[in-house]
Amino acid sequence: MxxxxxxxxxxxIPVTFGVTLLVFAMMLLIPGDPARAIxxxxxxxxxxxxxERQLALDRPPHIQYVTWLGNVVTGDFGRSYSLNRxxxxxILERFSATLLLAGTALLITVVLGLTxxxxxxxxxxxxxxxxxxxxxxxxxxxxxxxxxxIFIVVFALGxxxxxxSGMRPAFGPSGPLTVLHHLVLPATALALVAAGVIxxxxxxxxxxxxxxxxxRTATSKGITRQSVIMRHAFRNAVVNVVPVIGVQVGFLLxxxxxxxxxxxxxxxxxxxxxxxxxxxxxxxxxxxLLVAITYVLINLAADLVQAALDPRxxxx
Amino acid sequence: MSASxxxxxxxxxxxxxxxxxxxxxxxxxxxxxxSVAGLIVLAIVVLLALLAPVLPLIDPAATNPAxxxxxxxxxxxxxGTDHLGRDLLxxxxxxxxxxxxxxxxxxxxxxxxxxxxxxxxxxxxxxTDNSLMRGxxxxxxxxxxxxAIALVAVLGPGLVNAMIAISIVNIPFFARAVRxxxxxxxxxxxxxxxxxxAFSRLRILFREVxxxxxxxxxxxxxxTVGWMITETxxxxxxxxGAQPPTSxxxxxxxxxxxxxxxxxxxxxxxxxxxxxxxxxxxxxxxGLRDALxxxxx
Numbered sequence: 356m357x358x359x360x361x362x363x364x365x366x367x368i369p370v371t372f373g374v375t376l377l378v379f380a381m382m383l384l385i386p387g388d389p390a391r392a393i394x395x396x397x398x399x400x401x402x403x404x405x406x407e408r409q410l411a412l413d414r415p416p417h418i419q420y421v422t423w424l425g426n427v428v429t430g431d432f433g434r435s436y437s438l439n440r441x442x443x444x445x446i447l448e449r450f451s452a453t454l455l456l457a458g459t460a461l462l463i464t465v466v467l468g469l470t471x472x473x474x475x476x477x478x479x480x481x482x483x484x485x486x487x488x489x490x491x492x493x494x495x496x497x498x499x500x501x502x503x504x505i506f507i508v509v510f511a512l513g514x515x516x517x518x519x520s521g522m523r524p525a526f527g528p529s530g531p532l533t534v535l536h537h538l539v540l541p542a543t544a545l546a547l548v549a550a551g552v553i554x555x556x557x558x559x560x561x562x563x564x565x566x567x568x569x570x571r572t573a574t575s576k577g578i579t580r581q582s583v584i585m586r587h588a589f590r591n592a593v594v595n596v597v598p599v600i601g602v603q604v605g606f607l608l609x610x611x612x613x614x615x616x617x618x619x620x621x622x623x624x625x626x627x628x629x630x631x632x633x634x635x636x637x638x639x640x641x642x643x644l645l646v647a648i649t650y651v652l653i654n655l656a657a658d659l660v661q662a663a664l665d666p667r668x669x670x671x
Numbered sequence: 672m673s674a675s676x677x678x679x680x681x682x683x684x685x686x687x688x689x690x691x692x693x694x695x696x697x698x699x700x701x702x703x704x705x706s707v708a709g710l711i712v713l714a715i716v717v718l719l720a721l722l723a724p725v726l727p728l729i730d731p732a733a734t735n736p737a738x739x740x741x742x743x744x745x746x747x748x749x750x751g752t753d754h755l756g757r758d759l760l761x762x763x764x765x766x767x768x769x770x771x772x773x774x775x776x777x778x779x780x781x782x783x784x785x786x787x788x789x790x791x792x793x794x795x796x797x798x799t800d801n802s803l804m805r806g807x808x809x810x811x812x813x814x815x816x817x818x819a820i821a822l823v824a825v826l827g828p829g830l831v832n833a834m835i836a837i838s839i840v841n842i843p844f845f846a847r848a849v850r851x852x853x854x855x856x857x858x859x860x861x862x863x864x865x866x867x868x869a870f871s872r873l874r875i876l877f878r879e880v881x882x883x884x885x886x887x888x889x890x891x892x893x894x895t896v897g898w899m900i901t902e903t904x905x906x907x908x909x910x911x912g913a914q915p916p917t918s919x920x921x922x923x924x925x926x927x928x929x930x931x932x933x934x935x936x937x938x939x940x941x942x943x944x945x946x947x948x949x950x951x952x953x954x955x956x957x958g959l960r961d962a963l964x965x966x967x968x
């Protein structure tokens with residue numbers, strides 16, 4: 356296991372390097388003078404000169420990259436001129452809101468996806484299978500930005516069960532029930548697409564495992580059906596699902612942009628859309644980098660969990 | 672993943688076998704009722720979009736503020752009107768032209784570039800393979816939509832830029848799938864035979880390997896085209912895609928969001944269209960995958 360962990364962790368290094376290179380390149384690719392683009396309407400000659408010195412913009416690109424990377428590694432993401440505050444403060448605050456939303460959505464995705472997938476596989480060709488299979492396909496075909504609005508029309512405006520927008524911080528003064536009350540609609544709207552993907556994969560993975568000889572052996576030994584399904588079949592089926600759950604986190608972090616916009620959720624996705632509107636390049640760069648690095652680490656974690664569950668991967 | 676069982680039938684000189692295999696695919700597809708339903712819905716939607724200029728539709732840009740936010744089924748406006756009194760049916764059909772063509776173009780761009788990368792990486796192997804696929808890994812390291820948004824931030828908002836961004840984001844899916852199939856084909860006997868006949872490497876790659884990779888490319892296209900239509904609509908919804916006066920389904924949804932309390936039908940109409948097209952594509956894609964590669968079932 357240790358050799359696998361080392362190998363997999365080492366793989367993260369070139370990918371992370373590539374990610375920083377691409378995020379850095381964003382600035383070079385923006386047409387026009389970068390310092391002026393970053394400063395926007397705050398571009399006085401003094402400001403431009405100071406920023407050019409800070410970002411080494413008068414030096415060759417590789418020096419600029421090293422300077423930028425050095426700043427980023429020490430937590431200096433620059434200053435957002437449209438918000439007049441350090442980029443790092445803004446993105447960390449926004450990111451905690453996105454994590455609350457995406458984390459809850461992930462929980463819904465996993466519980467719903469696995470349950471639907473297992474039931475569909477166990478009841479193959481029965482009505483439960485058909486219902487869940489079609490349900491999963493409906494789930495992954497609905498655009499989340501539209502589903503979010505439908506939820507508002509039905510559950511917030513129509514039935515009045517939930518608020519139409521807004522967020523309460525997870526550890527703020529309002530109790531956990533109020534936090535949850537604001538969280539249910541956006542998190543569910545975000546989760547359904549990913550849950551559809553997980554359900555389909557769990558179903559096919561379970562069907563494959565349930566056909567294996569050892570499952571028949573377990574059944575013929577007189578072990579209860581429930582125990583065969585959960586302890587023998589599911590444990591092996593879930594091995595294939597874990598890395599895909601990691602990938603789905605990427606869809607949740609991306610899809611959060613839509614859901615945050617519709618529900619007025621003060622997360623990083625909504626910040627990015629606003630920042631693109633105000634051409635706040637440093638804010639976009641910082642936000643994208645933070646989310647991408649998080650995603651790389653989550654995929655690493657998913658692969659390590661898979662290896663822990665499946666000796667074939669860590670030894671093979 | 673590979674379709675290597677079909678390989679003996681696929682020599683380019685053997686024109687007889689290829690149509691027969693296509694016939695089998697069609698027969699298999701026809702047996703899947705949901706796929707056929709999806710195909711019919713798509714055919715109708717595409718036909719409506721193509722015929723938009725000759726259909727007796729009200730000008731989609733004609734405003735009539737006195738007649739704004741009319742409900743579905745009101746006189747002269749089958750699907751009602753939007754906040755400027757524009758006919759929603761007409762805007763839906765014209766917007767569909769934009770949404771569908773952008774989605775299809777994005778798919779073709781992603782499929783061409785991604786498949787080429789996958790073919791080259793899988794065929795040449797070694798350092799070429801390594802450097803190309805590490806680049807793909809970096810693209811995959813970004814959450815899907817986030818990379819598209821970052822690209823739009825660089826290129827600037829607009830429908831063409833949104834389309835380019837969505838294409839780039841989808842390149843890895845094609846590169847990975849095609850590389851996998853190519854690697855297995857390169858090891859097969861008929862490629863050895865082509866080498867023994869001293870065919871040039873380019874000829875082997877494009878005339879021997881490519882035709883057998885086609886099922887993989889088509890399956891990947893069918894699974895990604897729905898995404899691409901949704902995501903370009905999503906970028907337009909966020910105001911990063913289609914800019915007025917151009918309108919696609921996503922921009923219509925974005926405009927409808929403002930009137931969600933008073934006239935929810937303005938956003939329900941374009942959203943239903945996206946949903947209907949995407950679910951039809953998914954039904955069709957499932958059937959196509961089973962028909963082209965039965966072992967995946």
